[in-house]
């Protein structure tokens with residue numbers, strides 16, 4: 001199957017180090033047909049984190065690398081935007097930049113702190129319930145407010161609560177909210193991401209897990225992207241075999257990538273043979 005990785009961070013993200021050019025070198029070596037650079041845009045920290053400048057540099061770097069790697073690699077501009085429910089006007093302004101694809105995320109708690117930094121002893125059952133309700137509600141609100149193409153890593157808090165801190169969570173309790181998210185995405189022709197970054201870590205699963213991809217299909221969803229969420233070069237294109245299997249099991253015959261904000265399909269077949 002042709003591999004187009006729709007979620008990759010470059011050194012223009014605060015938590016990643018590789019230049020776009022280095023990512024391209026690695027992508028060619030790993031046999032990818034292309035990828036989308038989706039550097040972070042945290043709206044709650046937009047000014048202090050210099051995200052306007054970071055986005056400009058990301059778009060510039062992609063344009064430059066696309067010329068160097070022309071004919072060998074398809075390279076797209078993107079962004080991973082978080083905090084839309086806090087700053088919808090700014091989100092619309094950012095969405096006006098020349099992106100091929102906009103990923104929609106919720107990374108932060110109500111007070112703007114990243115869930116990444118929450119310590120184990122904070123996660124009481126009540127706090128887990130409060131946070132997950134906040135997370136899913138904020139994501140739904142962000143979908144209603146902002147311009148975007150794809151819902152990124154649905155069930156993201158599980159990477160930390162269950163993956164890092166080993167606290168099991170019954171996500172079925174939130175099925176009303178997750179169904180509302182998947183239904184809205186399906187109805188509006190938006191995409192859902194299979195984020196493979198958890199497969200090789202302690203979570204050992206995709207975000208969202210396979211049942212949510214099946215449910216998205218049941219609700220009429222058509223577009224599913226695959227993203228490694230790479231912050232380092234060696235994970236580019238990781239987990240595509242597992243993602244392909246999840247898609248096939250859910251009844252999808254293709255997966256999606258975006259060019260100029262329009263979905264394009266890559267066919268999948270049983271033996272992983274490419275049909276474009």
Ligand SMILES: [Zn+2]
Nearest residue numbers: 080105152153
């Ligand atoms: Zn993210």
Ligand SMILES: [Zn+2]
Nearest residue numbers: 007009080229
């Ligand atoms: Zn990311």
